[in-house]
Amino acid sequence: MAGTDAGRTALAAGVAVFVLPLLAMSTVLLLLGGAASSETHPDTTCGAGGTGATVAGIALDAVQMGHARTIADVAAARGLPAHAATVALATAWQESRLRMLANDGSSLELTAEQAAVTATSLSYAHDGLGFDHDSVNTFQQRWMAGWGTVAQLMDPVYAAEAFYTRLVDVPDWETIPLTQAAQAVQISAAGGAYARWEPLAQQLTAMLWPASQAVDADTAGAVDGGCPGLSVPDGAWARPSAGVLTSGFGPRWGSQHAGVDLAGPRGSPVYAAAAGTVLTAACTSAFCDRDGGLDLAGYGNLVELNHGDGVTTRYAHLSGYTVTPGQQVPAGALLGFQGSTGNSTGVHLHFEVRLDGAPVDPVPWLAERGVDLSVHAGAGA
Numbered sequence: 001m002a003g004t005d006a007g008r009t010a011l012a013a014g015v016a017v018f019v020l021p022l023l024a025m026s027t028v029l030l031l032l033g034g035a036a037s038s039e040t041h042p043d044t045t046c047g048a049g050g051t052g053a054t055v056a057g058i059a060l061d062a063v064q065m066g067h068a069r070t071i072a073d074v075a076a077a078r079g080l081p082a083h084a085a086t087v088a089l090a091t092a093w094q095e096s097r098l099r100m101l102a103n104d105g106s107s108l109e110l111t112a113e114q115a116a117v118t119a120t121s122l123s124y125a126h127d128g129l130g131f132d133h134d135s136v137n138t139f140q141q142r143w144m145a146g147w148g149t150v151a152q153l154m155d156p157v158y159a160a161e162a163f164y165t166r167l168v169d170v171p172d173w174e175t176i177p178l179t180q181a182a183q184a185v186q187i188s189a190a191g192g193a194y195a196r197w198e199p200l201a202q203q204l205t206a207m208l209w210p211a212s213q214a215v216d217a218d219t220a221g222a223v224d225g226g227c228p229g230l231s232v233p234d235g236a237w238a239r240p241s242a243g244v245l246t247s248g249f250g251p252r253w254g255s256q257h258a259g260v261d262l263a264g265p266r267g268s269p270v271y272a273a274a275a276g277t278v279l280t281a282a283c284t285s286a287f288c289d290r291d292g293g294l295d296l297a298g299y300g301n302l303v304e305l306n307h308g309d310g311v312t313t314r315y316a317h318l319s320g321y322t323v324t325p326g327q328q329v330p331a332g333a334l335l336g337f338q339g340s341t342g343n344s345t346g347v348h349l350h351f352e353v354r355l356d357g358a359p360v361d362p363v364p365w366l367a368e369r370g371v372d373l374s375v376h377a378g379a380g381a
Contacts, residue, residue, distance in 0.1 A: 046227035066267030124154035230332030259352035300342025
């Protein structure tokens with residue numbers, strides 16, 4: 001734990017997501033019929049880091065690999081050497097096993113007010129619960145120790161940047177033993193524990209660093225595909241995400257919600273609902289290198305496909321996209337990964353179907369084409 005003792009492993013896996021609307025969209029048109037097809041379910045085991053990997057004899061799942069990639073990407077973006085990512089990855093593994101941990105404030109060390117502030121971490125996307133003092137996120141950083149606000153600390157990009165900001169201030173951090181550099185940042189009661197994970201961190205860095213260095217600031221949303229596409233019959237439609245339907249189409253909080261929200265783990269794959277041509281693959285907000293919020297306009301990282309006959313689909317708030325404008329993609333092609341960029345306060349896919357430019361309800365539209373959005377794909381439906 002940054003600021004006191006070492007963080008603890010997650011108690012429960014899962015993701016808490018809270019989604020809020022985009023800007024008002026136009027009214028609904030009547031749906032057109034279509035031929036139904038057998039539903040193809042997205043992969044629930046893959047993510048931005050790939051399908052998981054065994055590194056230094058340790059099995060990492062897709063969520064862990066996604067967080068590892070973020071940590072490496074931030075180091076590369078700051079112009080730091082690969083060793084910085086190695087130190088950070090060893091630290092994050094010791095503190096959280098590379099999980100974004102929230103904290104319910106149940107530590108007896110906290111006052112009621114401190115507990116309430118700490119518990120706000122539950123309102124942000126997370127992979128499980130920690131309980132050590134006021135520590136949160138992959139590095140178990142403490143808002144009470146000056147690492148930032150809870151909202152900032154629950155942003156994986158901010159968490160990595162905060163770690164590196166303190167790391168580079170450590171004298172001789174590039175040459176002293178890794179565990180000493182990590183301990184100088186974390187100030188943990190178990191400072192020697194980081195050394196154990198150096199082989200894991202070195203191998204992870206070697207795997208991720210080439211792609212991290214290749215990220216261009218002008219095309220930061222473009223990422224390599226870490227997952228295969230879905231196998232979808234010709235002419236059929238597919239579920240764009242394995243996520244849970246958390247918000248439907250229509251009026252919402254005084255505005256028109258022009259699509260549906262499918263919430264899943266950060267970095268989980270997003271697929272083309274039907275074959276088409278990529279119209280847009282770009283950041284549509286002021287920034288897309290980190291989570292957005294209500295004060296930020298736009299879809300964030302957005303992919304839009306043209307399927308012909310006036311039908312288009314939109315895939316919004318992506319953490320990154322894997323396609324380029326003009327590209328022809330089949331149904332089930334990997335388009336990108338779930339995130340919370342743009343006008344969003346939680347990790348999810350905002351999915352739209354549009355007919356001649358006007359939004360229609362994706363649920364009945366896909367239902368007529370053999371795809372049920374109302375059932376969580378990960379439940380085996």
